Amino acid sequence: MLDKIKQVKKASFVLAASSLEKRNALIEAIARNFENHIALIIEANKKDMQNAKDISSALLDRLYLDEKRIASFISGLKKLICLPDPIGKIQERIQRNNGLEIIKKSVPLGVVGMIYESRPNVTSDAIGICLKSANAVVLKGGSEALYTNKILVELAKEALLKEGFPTSCIELIEDRDGVSQMLHLRGLIDVIIPRGSDRLIKFVVENSQVPVLETGSGNCHIFVDKSADFDMAAKIIINAKTSRVSVCNAIEKLLVHQDIAKDFLPFIILKLREKNVEVLGCKKSKEIVLDICEAQMQDYFEEYLDYKICIKVVCDADEAIEHINHYSSHHSEAIITQDLQNVEKFFQEVDSAVLYHNASTRFSDGDEFGFGAEIGISTQKIHTRGPMGLEALCSYKYLVSGKGQIR
Amino acid sequence: MLDKIKQVKKASFVLAASSLEKRNALIEAIARNFENHIALIIEANKKDMQNAKDISSALLDRLYLDEKRIASFISGLKKLICLPDPIGKIQERIQRNNGLEIIKKSVPLGVVGMIYESRPNVTSDAIGICLKSANAVVLKGGSEALYTNKILVELAKEALLKEGFPTSCIELIEDRDGVSQMLHLRGLIDVIIPRGSDRLIKFVVENSQVPVLETGSGNCHIFVDKSADFDMAAKIIINAKTSRVSVCNAIEKLLVHQDIAKDFLPFIILKLREKNVEVLGCKKSKEIVLDICEAQMQDYFEEYLDYKICIKVVCDADEAIEHINHYSSHHSEAIITQDLQNVEKFFQEVDSAVLYHNASTRFSDGDEFGFGAEIGISTQKIHTRGPMGLEALCSYKYLVSGKGQIR
Known part of the structure; x- marks a missing residue:
């Protein structure tokens, strides 16, 4: 050889x-x-x-x-x-x-x-x-x-x-x-x-x-902030989770601001289940929607590549960012919000290759970026990052x- | 820790x-x-x-x-x-x-x-x-x-x-x-x-x-082409070899075109010895200057970081380039010539971080490049190359x- x-x-x-x-x-x-x-x-x-x-x-x-x-x-x-x-x-x-x-x-x-x-x-x-x-x-x-x-x-x-x-x-x-x-x-x-x-x-x-x-393995997150438009959030989440479950730019985790969790969780879980997505969640989410499975520590690290999602309720953007930086594979993450200050914070502080505001993580792709060709998506920081x-x-x-x- | x-x-x-x-x-x-x-x-x-x-x-x-x-x-x-x-x-x-x-x-x-x-x-x-x-x-x-x-x-x-x-x-x-x-x-x-x-x-x-x-370790080369100006070549070689022997951008090897070897070798070896540089050489150089030591295979790979140089006579620019691509640490190499076609060839084909035409390899340095700061010189090709x-x-x-x- x-x-x-x-x-x-x-x-x-x-x-x-x-x-x-x-x-x-x-x-x-x-x-x-x-x-x-x-x-x-x-x-x-x-x-x-x-x-x-x-x-x-x-x-x-x-x-x-x-x-x-x-x-x-x-x-x-x-x-x-x-x-x-x-x-x-x-x-x-x-x-x-x-x-x-x-x-x-x-x-x-x-x-x-x-x-x-x-x-x-x-x-x-x-x-x-x-x-x-x-x-x-x-x-x-x-x-x-x-x-x-x-x-x-x-x-x-x-x-x-x-x-x-x-x-x-x-x-x-x-x-x-x-x-x-x-x-x-x-x-x-x-x-x-x-x-x-x-x-x-x-x-x-x-x-x-x-x-x-x-x-990249893609343990991708969407964070739904308290000012998010529910319909836009749902449209993006369903797209990012279910349009193709086996790809690295599909989302695996959903973080929801505590102030809207009571209204948003039942709304989004219904839509996810309509698409046959299995839903797991943290303790707080289980208190709101009783019939979901409780997530284990390992779930937060895992890339399911399947009709499965894990939800966590967070206090605010800071907790969302900290969670992502700890558990993510640093591929692609999105924030759904109307609050431009939180967008700036998210863009500044989240340490991943591609960050989205009000758009689906599924766009992390060489063609979608206009590169004309793609040989993979880098999750490391040296030489090349992202598509x-x-x-x-x-x-x-x-x-x-x-x-x-x-x- | x-x-x-x-x-x-x-x-x-x-x-x-x-x-x-x-x-x-x-x-x-x-x-x-x-x-x-x-x-x-x-x-x-x-x-x-x-x-x-x-x-x-x-x-x-x-x-x-x-x-x-x-x-x-x-x-x-x-x-x-x-x-x-x-x-x-x-x-x-x-x-x-x-x-x-x-x-x-x-x-x-x-x-x-x-x-x-x-x-x-x-x-x-x-x-x-x-x-x-x-x-x-x-x-x-x-x-x-x-x-x-x-x-x-x-x-x-x-x-x-x-x-x-x-x-x-x-x-x-x-x-x-x-x-x-x-x-x-x-x-x-x-x-x-x-x-x-x-x-x-x-x-x-x-x-x-x-x-x-x-x-970078710097096993750097200078190739003296047949059209080289002898005085310029000598000035550059002495600078690149002796101005500071312990640094990675100092030269370790000298390649000389066969058509000028008979005249150039005695001329440059005299100057090198005036600076107390020990001279080794290939068989052909030893035929021209009898009292140099014969180089071993290992010499061509070695970074001496000392008052020592190894000389090789080559047929043409092609052989020089091939030799460099095989033995070099891919740090810095120079061609001394008046032949612009050979410069183009050398610049195109030598696979090292910094290539010089009619200048000393000692310029491979962040300050000399105008970067204002330097944390080292990269000899790899991904992420960053050179100073x-x-x-x-x-x-x-x-x-x-x-x-x-x-x-």
Whole structure:
């Protein structure tokens, strides 16, 4: 495997020096090769589906590909072609008194390692986003998606060859212990992006010597302040909880100001139950709505990814903020209020990637932010935070021009 | 220790919400308290010097403080006061068609962990730079500097108290296994910055679960191309090698184009030897200048930090670039040439933080770049690269304002 990755590193230099036109032609060629071989992709996916009978139906659904899903990731590739080049941008020019001219210029990271589970669209998305940003990519997908990932990478490699790029710009790792090996290749792999279950992400974060861009589990909160418009609050809560329960920008926790709890809780719990959402709550909420289950400490930390929500009554915005900063995964949080002072406080003090006033947390998404592409949502604070577009896969270097200056 | 760091985390929220005026007043108060207690600082430093008799004279020199050195770090604090606020800057405004307004705003990282050796000025610099950027700081200095660091932190804490900040904005870790403990506090410490020996940095990088900003060992190169002006090349090489041998932006390796090697090598080796620099070289250089030692493979990787240089004759710019990308620590490299095409090639293809054309690598420094402050030089590609100023200690968050939008 080491030799394979050394070739990827080499190929990354070719990519870094390639023009936007050549990279766009490459992405176009990959999209076309996928289009021309949809039957092959579906056949490979069927094999994976047959082998994967033992996994949960949710995972099976994530693994499954049909023409519509394939068309969707192909159109994702085509959208990338229209985006501007993130590489070679002059971010800063510094003219020093000694005559030195310093230019700060964006460059690719080099080799991106993707470690992920199930969804084969990640394979296509990662290939597209990495190549657009002139990065080579090492893919380690889940074993359950092996045949699907293999055919996608094979088709992409055909396009690399046709467009005159080294085929090592993209490599798929099939070794069982590939993850552990990748995590030790500091210097060869420039950054690791884990996408998948909490367990996978935690393992990568705790064991990687390569810098990691942690992507997000989302234990997201909505705080309904006492001045909130009830109808707006309900509309946002139902959307953020139920429009898609399995995604990281769905809410898991609802904090309600004590002054309105008596009126608001029965109102919102009725609406949540109409959508088949199981409701848990703190002691105070249970006093107001008797037939909800009492939440345990662990509930406040958990990302359910299910039709389930946990409610807590808080004294004021301060308690809401403190609770969020303690229990949240620092992904996305919203305040519903008419009180602009509390908005300012919430925006200032909550330590999460994306904060909302009177809007659904479901907007935490690269497309919704207008990035045109997304490779995950970062919940860490260094390098990149929130939805990660092409710029998240870039670094920069300083280029200094002199006429013999010494210090 | 865990409780201590939890208090630091709490204090970081107070700092994050504090105004620039309050933070500047705080730094001013710390500088003044240092000024008023110079005798105390020197006394503590004497204790450390006495306890440290067994360490090398180079380390002893780094540990030593006198009035001049103290005045120098105090003036560093005062310079910070004049710098603009890195916090609260609006980096981007995105207006979406659905009416959502997205603002990207700079925020502090939170809690910065500094792990470093010997030089007590790092204690003062780190305190100043962290507070200016509204970050709390956990300091783990070397045990050899314990008394000096203790008095500096004590004086800084007095200023915190006086200016109405929690004293936990700054903590000094004295535990022997403090480093290992810090590396596991992901979630409490937001970033670790190691400064010191290669060994220390490697240990931190390999064992930290907290994101690390790797600062640099500098195995820096100068490539003298065939069109180089010999006098300019010599001036730059002598400056980059000998003006201060113990720093990371000094050069360690010299690559010389084969077409000029026969003339240039005797010329430059004479000048290097005049400055008492020990010269090693590859086989080809040894054929030209007989009395140099032959370099071993390990030499090409090593950062000497001494009056020692290793020379290699290369066929052309391509070989020079390939050599640098393989052996360098990716800190700073220079090309001396009149050939602008080779400059472009070198700037494009060398994968290091700072690249120079016809100038000394010694300019890789926050002050020389005009940053006004520096907390180290990053040799990694994510988050920050090259000299790290105040912005390296910042993250951002997205603030989204709506009117009830759902997705």
